[in-house]
Amino acid sequence: MPGENLTREEARQRAALLTVDGYEVHLDVRSATGPDTGDGPRTFRSVSTIRFRCAEPGASGFADLVAPSVTAVTLNGRALDPAAVFDGARIALDGLAAENELVVDAQCAYSRTGEGLHRFVDPEDGEVYLYTHYEPADARRVFANFEQPDLKAPYTFSVTAPAAWTVISNGAQDGPDEPVDEASSLRRFVATKPIGTYITAVVAGPYHVVRDHYSRELPDGTVLEIPLGALCRKGLARYFDADEIFTVTKQGLDFFHEHFDFPYPFGKYDQAFVPEYNIGAMENPGCVTFREEFVYRGKVTRSAYERRANVILHEMAHMWFGDLVTMEWWDDLWLKESFADFMGSFSQVEATRYTNAWVTFANQRKAWAYRADQLPSTHPVTADIHDLEDAKLNFDGITYAKGASVLKQLVAYAGRDAFLEGSRRYFKRHAYGNTRLADLLSVLEETSGRDMAAWARSWLQTAGVNSLTPQITCDAQDRITELAVLQEAPAEHPELRPHRVAVGLYRREGTELVRYARAEVDVAGPRTVVDGLAGVERPELVLVNDDDLTYCKIRFDEGSLATLRAHLGDLTDPSPSSSSRGYPLARALCWSAVWNLTRDGLMPARDYLDLVERFAGAESDIGVLQMLHSCARGALVHYAAPSWRAEGSARLARTALAELRLAEPGSGHQLAWARFLAQVAVTEADFQLLRGLLDGTARIDGLEVDQELRWALLAALAAGGAADGALIDAELARDDTASGRRHQVRCLASRPDAEVKAAAWKRVVDSDVLSNALTEATVAGFDQPGQRELLKPFAEPYFASLERVWRERSIEIAMAVVRGLFPILQDDRRTLGLTDAWLAEHPDAAPALRRLVREARDDLARALRAQECDAAAA
Missing domain, CATH: 2.60.40.1730 (tricorn interacting facor f3 domain)
Structure with missing residues (x-):
């Protein structure tokens, strides 16, 4: 309008x-x-x-x-x-x-x-x-x-x-x-x-x-x-x-x-x-x-x-960052969202029973940030927002999670007390008013004595993520003669930033991989020597950014990567008497790092899945485990070579079933493995077990099959062609609630049937009869990894409908359709060509729409590169 x-x-x-x-x-x-x-x-x-x-x-x-x-x-x-x-x-x-x-x-x-x-x-x-x-x-x-x-x-x-x-x-x-x-x-x-x-x-x-x-x-x-x-x-x-x-x-x-x-x-x-x-x-x-x-x-x-x-x-x-003091325009959206994201974890660790919140932050929130920061639409934390459509799309991983990560680095750089005192002055000085970046930097300079303008130029006003890699040399006595940190940046965003990092050295002690030395250093430029670790005994693992002080992609030297391949699961929790809190976080950081290697096409997807197969069952942090489940499924669906998918699917399903049976009865881990099995089930035996759990003929000690788990099991059966409309409608009769109807709609759209897919497409793309929640459920059901051939006919209609959908639907619904129905499962050069052709032929399409398509195109191109890496590993 x-x-x-x-x-x-x-x-x-x-x-x-x-x-x-x-x-x-x-x-x-x-x-x-x-x-x-x-x-x-x-x-x-x-x-x-x-x-x-x-x-x-x-x-x-x-x-x-x-x-x-x-x-x-x-x-x-x-x-x-x-x-x-x-x-x-x-x-x-x-x-x-x-x-x-x-x-x-x-x-x-x-x-x-x-x-x-x-x-x-x-x-x-x-x-x-x-x-x-x-x-x-x-x-x-x-x-x-x-x-x-x-x-x-x-x-x-x-x-x-x-x-x-x-x-x-x-x-x-x-x-x-x-x-x-x-x-x-x-x-x-x-x-x-x-x-x-x-x-x-x-x-x-x-x-x-x-x-x-x-x-x-x-x-x-x-x-x-x-x-x-x-x-x-x-x-x-x-x-x-x-x-x-x-x-x-x-x-x-x-x-x-x-x-x-x-x-x-x-x-x-x-x-x-x-x-x-x-x-x-x-x-x-x-x-x-x-x-x-x-x-x-x-x-x-x-x-x-x-x-x-x-x-x-x-x-x-x-209530303080955003409501009391508000950004002047959406360029500085980060002034509220980055701070709230950081403060959410900060306060959780210090004030509640959820003391592992920084582990979750490192493993989940940062994954969101790393993905967003490598898209063609990446932008500085302080963005350039021309209009409201721009603003709508900038509620993203940069504004939230990268901004929060940068603030965590700021606390390490300026000091906790200086940061909090700066916040107090900021509230009192600007209460009920509006601010820009400069207003915050001025109070932080007052309290920290640091040059905030230079820090902001590097961290807030440039885009892209740096990679930090250790470089280590040792003498004949296996003592470190020099340990350096190499910093790299992508060519399109070449900024090398100042990083305050901790470098941890790990070695095996019995069956555990433990940290025995640590040093903090200010990384600047392409190469920084860590003087504090010279003369220390050779490590089996060097972890740059131990304790997750900065925002970067962690890389490994060859020896460290070999150690992780063999012993990632041995990075253990500290004993109750230990003063160190680094090990659960260190393990989460290593999982995050190998996932980034997989996404970047530097580690074959099958190697990542092998790590999950061997070590995920011993993961003590339930949040990390559930993230591993999500990443493993993503690696299999998008990054594994097509010729290996069947084998990878079978292995992942076997792992899920084995770990489900080994998990402590009634535990959160048992529930997580049950839900994961439902997501990766492929064989008739898998589906028979799911049907048995659903109808009560099968039982796993301690596993409570409540209504939400019933829907998860039924969704898997529906997508696998093992549940028809009558069974789904019968489940709705048990749970005819708002939640039940969302689940029903998703299950119905999941069925592997051409008429089902055509009807779902029509309801979402060609009409506006569905509410936002039911649109979301239909889109989620439509796109099933095991139905690539069935979904193939919808690739060209997707591109033909884009501008009409953007023009006729509210931006919230249009975004859900454009993102959710992009033919990412048609992961071949033909789909890449269709995407490039649409972008070339529609230069005047709404900038926000072009951004969404460019982001989807980047995900597809990344998947193809990763598949090539995985195929080469065969």
Whole structure:
């Protein structure tokens, strides 16, 4: 739609012209209930009153609104013709005064895509649930506003809704419900502090609510009181472990108050777990929203609880990094996301029971960053964001995980105390305001005494990932004469950065591979000598970046790599009396390093899978194990030579079954191996076992086959052609819930049948009948590794449909389709040629769309290179 894609320059001009003093927003959502008629979009009434000043009286401007219709527009008491001033995305404002009041009465549309005000009907009981999600710019789908992060203002919300509903917003409710009619009431909420449009929020519906309270005495003797709330759908109430959520919440509030020296500024702290959410969570102050999959319906591993705790703490860190102090424009999105990602793990390790969070960070979050940083779309942590479509795509592994990794390096470079003191000054200096990179660097220079400008140029303003490789020479007595670290950079991003690293030396002691020496060094330039290790006994393994202080790809000398091939699993946990905490992390780093070697086509996929086959069963960290499962499947599907896939599949399935039978009954490891077996099952014997577990004729001691595991088993059977539609529908009858329907849709689309694939394609590509969650489930089911030939006919239609999909669908749905249906399983030169031809023939396609296709093309080309490496190993 013209005008919907706000540009950075337009935002700058408007910010120079306008100052927003406040909003009053009233939403009437009574229309959310009642049957769907199918006559156009279902709408609700939205009335916005905006008070703002203009630096140039007489000037023109515009407000943002995406809505089916506008009933009335009044500017400074003057009625404007909606047909003349509203184009579907913007409201033209002419002849502005020094002080202005704009009132917009509109009919806005409920969303089915998770953008704006999302409406969900629970199939279990027919209840309706609403919630908002805006980032980066979907508040304009709910109320008229100035949709950019640097026009912060206080907001006063009021909502008319069914009287039986719970309604929450950013602020606490202001007074009792006010009856409107027999069935509905008006709720008013206290004004917020100045915040950006994208973090305002409303959640409404018959939610199950649990209440708690947090209090803390502040340094000045006053007591801070924070009411806590946790919400989920009624259908999930029996699974809702609110006590665990509140425990992590309180631990986080303690940690951030202790370290930030700025009291939580937003009053209450509600956390709502909502259906069909597009992302993990959103940091709306006082009204944080999470995807309801964090309410676990079945048994999950400890790593799932750890991940949820990390997300809770990540969003809490945003209350300071992002909500209190906000980036000026999306270029500096990292000023909130990188910090929240770092602080999530930092606070987890220091304040909760999840003390292995840095292991998870090294093994999972960094894997995301390394992949993103090697794509053709990689960008500096501080990005160049021209418009809102650019911004949407920049919620990526660079902004989150690389940025967090860089901050971890910054803490090593500047010092922990200097970093935290810099953060405290940053909050106090810029509270309720907007900042740029320079604002943060200035306080860090004050507290650390380091040259932050030079550091930022290398780490924040250049793209690409460096590789660090040890180079070692020893004398005749097997003593190190020189150990150096070689630094390399890709040709397209040649920056060699300063790295503060630890270099660890390992040797075998009995059956274990243990660290016996360690030195820290500032790596600079192409070659740096580690003076602190000269004269030390020759190691069997040199681990550059031990303790994971910096962001880099770890490489190995030949001797170290040989040691890993033979003894990777022998990098053991320290004894309880040991002061070292490096070994679980060291093992995770080595697993990450060999995965990067595999992705880069430097280690054959079959060698990586051999390591998994021999050592994954002994992996003690459940998060690392589950990451190994994911990587092993990826290596087999994408990086193994086609001629070896059948053998590799059989070996991986045998390994999964053997480890499942060996795993401790009832353990998280047993559950992880059971789920992995379902993912890699290939033989009739595999499927017979899965069917037996599903129907109760087979049993593995300690393995509880709950409803979520049942769906995992059924998904494997469906994709393998061992479950028909009747069996899938029967399972839905057992679990006719929102979660069950998502699983059913995925299973149905997974079946190896040409008509099934054609129908799934039509539902996703040629119509918009599916919600965001069901679109995601259909796409996930459509693309099955064992169905390459069946999916072959869809490669050319994919490219033919791209521009239409991008034009006709919301950006959230379009991104899911473009990413999810790219023919990555048609991994041959023909598909690469089709991709190159589309890029060549569509130079004027939307830049965000071209970026997605270029990223997919890069994944395909990487897979082909890795397959060549694996084939050569034969």
